[in-house]
Amino acid sequence: MKRFYRIWPAFVALAMLLVPELVMAAGGKAEMLIVVADNRTVESGWFKFWIDAYNTDPFMFGLYCTLFTGFLGVSLGLITDQIMKRTGLDLTSRKLVEH
Amino acid sequence: MEWLYMYMPIAGIDIFWPGLVLIGFSVGVIGGFFGMGGAWMVTPGLNILGFPMAFAIGTDIAHIAGKSMVSTFRHSKFGNVDYVLGLTMVVGTVVGIECGAQIVMWLEAIGKVGPVVRWVYVGVLALIALMVFSDYYKAHKKKKAGVVDEHGAVGFTWYKTLHKINIPPMMHFKVAGIYCSAWLPISVSFLTGVLAGFLGIGGGLLRMPALIYLVGCPTHVAVGTDLFEVMISGLYGTFTYGVKGRIEVWAVFVMLCGAAIGAQIGTVATKYAKGYGIRVAFGLAVVACMISVILKQYKIDLAATVVILGAVGAICVYICGIMFKGAANELREKKANSKLAAA
Amino acid sequence: MKSKILCCIVTMIVALCVAAPANAADVAQGKCVSYDKDKGVLVIEEFNTKFSKENKFGEPTGKQSTFNTKEALVGITPTPGDIIRLAYDGKSADKKTFRVMNVTKQDLMKK
Numbered sequence: 001m002k003r004f005y006r007i008w009p010a011f012v013a014l015a016m017l018l019v020p021e022l023v024m025a026a027g028g029k030a031e032m033l034i035v036v037a038d039n040r041t042v043e044s045g046w047f048k049f050w051i052d053a054y055n056t057d058p059f060m061f062g063l064y065c066t067l068f069t070g071f072l073g074v075s076l077g078l079i080t081d082q083i084m085k086r087t088g089l090d091l092t093s094r095k096l097v098e099h
Numbered sequence: 100m101e102w103l104y105m106y107m108p109i110a111g112i113d114i115f116w117p118g119l120v121l122i123g124f125s126v127g128v129i130g131g132f133f134g135m136g137g138a139w140m141v142t143p144g145l146n147i148l149g150f151p152m153a154f155a156i157g158t159d160i161a162h163i164a165g166k167s168m169v170s171t172f173r174h175s176k177f178g179n180v181d182y183v184l185g186l187t188m189v190v191g192t193v194v195g196i197e198c199g200a201q202i203v204m205w206l207e208a209i210g211k212v213g214p215v216v217r218w219v220y221v222g223v224l225a226l227i228a229l230m231v232f233s234d235y236y237k238a239h240k241k242k243k244a245g246v247v248d249e250h251g252a253v254g255f256t257w258y259k260t261l262h263k264i265n266i267p268p269m270m271h272f273k274v275a276g277i278y279c280s281a282w283l284p285i286s287v288s289f290l291t292g293v294l295a296g297f298l299g300i301g302g303g304l305l306r307m308p309a310l311i312y313l314v315g316c317p318t319h320v321a322v323g324t325d326l327f328e329v330m331i332s333g334l335y336g337t338f339t340y341g342v343k344g345r346i347e348v349w350a351v352f353v354m355l356c357g358a359a360i361g362a363q364i365g366t367v368a369t370k371y372a373k374g375y376g377i378r379v380a381f382g383l384a385v386v387a388c389m390i391s392v393i394l395k396q397y398k399i400d401l402a403a404t405v406v407i408l409g410a411v412g413a414i415c416v417y418i419c420g421i422m423f424k425g426a427a428n429e430l431r432e433k434k435a436n437s438k439l440a441a442a
Numbered sequence: 443m444k445s446k447i448l449c450c451i452v453t454m455i456v457a458l459c460v461a462a463p464a465n466a467a468d469v470a471q472g473k474c475v476s477y478d479k480d481k482g483v484l485v486i487e488e489f490n491t492k493f494s495k496e497n498k499f500g501e502p503t504g505k506q507s508t509f510n511t512k513e514a515l516v517g518i519t520p521t522p523g524d525i526i527r528l529a530y531d532g533k534s535a536d537k538k539t540f541r542v543m544n545v546t547k548q549d550l551m552k553k
Contacts, residue, residue, distance in 0.1 A: 033153050033344045034517030035550070036527040036543040037109040039469050040491050047108040048466075050348050054109055055467040055529035056540050058515075062341030065348060069161045069337050072352060073168030073330075076359035080169065084363050088433065089426055094177050094319065094370040110550060151550035 107347050110151045116353050118148045123162060123354030125415040127361025131170040132368050132418045133381050134322030135303025136163040136329045139388055140411050143404040154347040157340030161351040163301070164333025166358040171326045173366040179323030181274035181316070187281055188288035188324075189331055192302065195292020202297050217396050220298045224389035227308050230255070231382035234312070235375055251373070258315030275316045275324070287313045301336075303329050304388070307381065318374030361415075368418045371425025384414055467540055468532035471499060474520040475506060482512030484542065486526050499525050499545065510536040518544040 037051040053061045084091060104113040122144040126137045138159045145155045174180050206215055237254035246252060262279045270281045291309050295302030303325055310321035340346050369377060387410030394403035472486040485508050489500030509530055520526050525545040531538045 034515050034541055034543050035109065035153070035344060035548070036469060036529045036541050038111050038471065038527060039108075039467075040471075042108060047106075047349075051108050052466045054344065055469070058342045058344055061344070061346075062338045065161060065341035065346050065351075066334055066338040068348060069165045069351060069355075070168070070334065072355050073165035073359075076165070076355055077169040077172050077362075080359045080363045081173070083360075084173075084367065087426065087430075089367065089429055091173070091367065092176055094179075153550045 105349070105353065107349055109347050109349075110154055112149070112151065114150060114350065115148055118144070119350055119353045120357035122148075123166070123357030124361040125411050126163075127166050127169075127358035128365035128368075128415045128418050129361075129384070129411065130163070130166055130303075130326070130329075130358075131173070131362040131365025132322070132372075132377065133303075133365075133384065134170075134307045134325035134329070136160075136167065136301040136333065137303070138163060138301055139304075139391075140407055143391075143407050144411075147404065147408075150350070151347075154345055154350070157337075157343070157345030158347050158350050158354070160301075160333055160336040160340055161346050161348075162354040162358060164330060164337050165351065165355045166362050167326045167330035167333055169359045169362040170366050171323065171330050173363060174319075174323030174326060174369075177319070177323070177366075177370065178274060179319045179369070180327050181272050181320055181324045182327065183270070184272040184275055184277075184284055184314070184316075185324045185327040185331075187270070187284050188306075188328060191285040191288030191290075192292040192295075192306075192328060192332065195289040195294075196296035196302070197292075198289075199293040199296020199298070202293070203299070214396070216298060217392060219294075220300075221389055221392050221396075223294060223298070223305065224385050224392070227305070228382050228385045228389065230308065230312065231378050231385070235379050235382070238375060255312055256315075257312055261313060262315060275314070275320045277315050279315075284314050301329060301332060304385065311378070318377050319369055322369060322377065364422050365418055368422035368425070371421050371428075376421070380414060380417060384410060467529040469527065469529050470507060470509075471525070471527040471545070472507075473502070474522050474524045474526045476522060477511075477520045479516075479519065482510055482514075484509045484511045484520065484526070484528070484539070486528075489525075507537065509539045510534075511539045511542055514539040514542050516542040518547045520544050 035054075037054050039048055039051040039055070042048055042051060050061075050064075053064055103115055103117060105116040105119075106112075107114055122141055126140050129135075129140065130137045138156070141159045141162070142155050145158070146152065150158075171180060203216065234254035238252045241247070241254070242252035258277075261283055262277070264280050264283060266280045266282050268281045269278065271278045272284075287309050288306065291302055291305040294305055306328065307321055307325045310316045310325060311318055314321075316324065337346065387406055391403040391406045394400075394406065470486065470488055472488040475485040475487055477484045485506055488503050488505045488507055489497075490503050492501050493499070494501075509528060511528075514528070520542065524547060526542060527545050528542045529540045531540070
């Protein structure tokens with residue numbers, strides 16, 4: 001029971017996150033923006049992928065954006081982490097001094 | 100000079116990419132150091148680069164989510180992130196933001212939304228700045244008088260009173276070193292959430308000082324835990340703004356390349372800064388934000404942009420200074436120690 | 443911790459690779475000839491992709507095309523003479539349209 005007390009907020013939080021209408025994105029509500037991305041002169045397959053997703057399925061585009069952002073955050077984090085490690089600094093401890 | 104411009108596939112325009120990297124970098128540094136998203140700093144910069152405003156907010160949020168991930172991981176290694184506290188606060192934040200948005204809708208219905216929101220924003224920022232500086236003054240006086248506890252001199256200790264509330268469930272947040280009722284962080288995050296939803300901002304600006312003064316986190320843990328929350332709300336924001344077609348994905352990538360490096364520098368800089376160093380610099384950033392909002396209210400947009408970008412530049416240089424000075428000292432000491440050991 | 447992060451990365455890459463967009467849309471741009479909102483029929487005179495200072499949106503080709511906009515997301519309502527850009531399913535016979543953008547009236551620099 002004690003253990004449950006420790007983790008219940010996490011469950012409530014997850015449940016809330018599953019109710020999209022209840023959660024508003026940081027930065028205010030946005031109206032749907034109808035833009036058509038022009039793929040007629042684009043040759044790169046990578047750009048075409050994004051343009052097609054944008055033009056055809058807003059939901060999937062949102063999902064791809066989230067996945068892509070998460071992927072970038074993790075991979076760039078790992079890369080810059082390696083760079084920081086090479087500096088030879090101690091990156092695992094710090095003193096807590098307020099003043 | 101064509102190579103300095105990059106094609107943005109969705110908006111279909113060419114953008115000066117070093118500008119995007121620079122914006123990402125500086126906001127990365129500041130966000131990692133203060134524990135906030137910093138969308139208010141990005142928008143004027145994007146505006147100057149000629150970035151379509153329709154995509155500005157969504158692109159901001161996606162880049163902030165990615166950047167906060169980098170900072171959160173780094174802070175987590177320092178032991179600055181209290182995940183349990185962060186998750187507990189997500190509950191209040193989520194409900195609070197929705198309530199704040201409802202208040203805005205009500206104000207919209209009676210037609211008073213614009214000025215009310217701006218002036219409340221200015222009032223809140225002024226309050227935060229006042230609180231930070233008077234707290235610093237108090238802590239400084241205490242230090243001079245020799246009243247020092249385990250982490251050094253501390254100014255306001257309102258949280259000590261709030262910790263006495265013992266409505267169950269009581270929780271022990273180990274990393275933050277707090278034992279209090281779960282309702283304290285939930286209600287604090289609810290209040291900051293209401294304000295954030297009302298003002299239409301992410302809320303890092305409000306949550307960071309609230310974590311320090313009301314919940315009682317050490318400054319470093321407040322920064323790390325707040326970034327964890329920014330990451331969660333940022334990822335959700337990325338999804339909703341993506342669905343609404345307001346993200347220029349390629350710009351997110353370019354900005355994140357700068358932001359990832361900036362986030363590392365900003366985060367590691369917290370190691371070399373004292374809690375009050377972070378708090379005072381944060382107070383200055385809040386003042387800059389407040390001035391820019393006032394200028395915007397009077398439609399002096401150019402001056403507002405100059406104030407924001409000037410503040411961003413100055414704070415960024417200050418943080419980089421802390422980081423490089425601290426790192427150089429540490430490396431020098433390490434070298435000296437190893438020489439001593441060898442001798 | 444590291445292996446968890448690596449797992450995350452691999453999952454995301456796999457998810458991105460596997461989930462390719464179901465539809466690849468063709469894009470057409472041109473001047474609106476007529477638009478019937480109720481019937482969902484949009485007729486445009488198509489422009490090509492030879493952009494220049496005189497022809498910012500391409501040169502007129504004289505070819506008129508009809509699109510089915512019944513299920514499309516339509517931004518600012520097109521009126522005859524507006525420059526329109528739309529994404530449609532090139533494989534469907536009635537050119538089923540996904541999104542219609544009013545290039546003339548949509549100011550992307552506005553919030």
